[in-house]
Amino acid sequence: MPDPSENIKAYKSVHFSRTTITELMIPSYANFGGKIHGGILLSLMDKVAYVCAAKHAGNYCVTASIDTVNFLEPVEVGELVSLMASVNYVGKTSLVVGIRVISENVKTNVIKHTNTSYFTMVAKNEQNQPVEVPGLILETQEQIRRFEEARRRKVEKQNSINNARKTNPDMDLDECKQNLKGERCVIQVKKAQK
Numbered sequence: 088m089p090d091p092s093e094n095i096k097a098y099k100s101v102h103f104s105r106t107t108i109t110e111l112m113i114p115s116y117a118n119f120g121g122k123i124h125g126g127i128l129l130s131l132m133d134k135v136a137y138v139c140a141a142k143h144a145g146n147y148c149v150t151a152s153i154d155t156v157n158f159l160e161p162v163e164v165g166e167l168v169s170l171m172a173s174v175n176y177v178g179k180t181s182l183v184v185g186i187r188v189i190s191e192n193v194k195t196n197v198i199k200h201t202n203t204s205y206f207t208m209v210a211k212n213e214q215n216q217p218v219e220v221p222g223l224i225l226e227t228q229e230q231i232r233r234f235e236e237a238r239r240r241k242v243e244k245q246n247s248i249n250n251a252r253k254t255n256p257d258m259d260l261d262e263c264k265q266n267l268k269g270e271r272c273v274i275q276v277k278k279a280q281k
C-alpha cells in the first residue's frame with residue numbers, strides 16, 4: 088500500500104465526494120401498473136454516481152459497469168426518493184460508487200430501503216483516455232469494510248470472466264442440452280441452423 092503521508096494531496100476523503108440527490112416521483116415516471124419505472128431509478132442512480140465520481144476524480148467520468156440491481160420494494164408516485172452515493176473503492180483509473188436508495192412517503196414519513204447498488208466509473212481526460220484518480224482516505228471501520236468488499240467483488244468478477252472465457256469455446260452442445268433438461272425451454276433448432 089502506498090504511504091499517503093508521502094503525497095496526501097493525491098488522496099481524498101470519502102466525505103469529500105459524498106453526494107445525495109432527492110427527487111419527487113411524479114405521475115409521468117410511472118409504468119402501466121402505477122409504480123415508478125425501474126429505468127427512472129437507474130437514471131437517477133447513474134446521475135448521482137456521476138456526480139460523486141467526478142467530484143472525487145476531479146475529471147469527467149463514464150459508467151463502466153453496474154453490479155446487479157435488485158429492486159426490493161416498489162416506489163409509488165408521490166414518494167420522495169433519495170439516493171446517497173459515496174466512493175467505496177478506487178483502483179488506478181476506476182472507482183466504485185456505492186449508492187443507497189430510499190423512498191419516503193411524505194404524508195406518513197414511512198421510509199423504505201429500495202436498493203443498494205455499486206457503479207464502477209472510469210475517469211477520463213480531455214483526450215477521452217482513462218486517467219488516474221486520487222487515492223481514498225479511509226477514516227472509519229465502515230469505510231475500510233466497504234473498500235475491502237469492493238476489492239473482493241472486483242477480484243471475483245475478474246475470476247468469473249476468466250473462467251467463462253476458458254469454458255465458452257469448448258462448450259459441448261450435448262452437455263448443454265443435458266443441463267437444460269428440467270429448465271423451462273424446448274429445443275426446436277432446424278437442421279440448417281445447427
Ligand SMILES: CC(C)(COP(=O)(O)OP(=O)(O)OC[C@H]1O[C@@H](n2cnc3c(N)ncnc32)[C@H](O)[C@@H]1OP(=O)(O)O)[C@@H](O)C(=O)NCCC(=O)NCCS
Nearest residue numbers: 149150151152153177178179180181182207208209210217
Ligand atoms: C469503460 C472504458 C473506459 C474502459 O476503457 P478501456 O480502454 O478498456 O480501459 P482499461 O482497460 O485501461 O480500463 C480502465 C479501467 O476501467 C476498468 N474497467 C474497464 N471495463 C470495466 C468493466 N466492464 N467493469 C468494471 N471496470 C472496468 C478497468 O478495470 C480499469 O480500472 P483501473 O484503472 O482502476 O485498474 C471504456 O470501455 C468506455 O469508455 N466505455 C464506454 C463508457 C460509457 O460510455 N458509459 C456510458 C454508457 S451509456
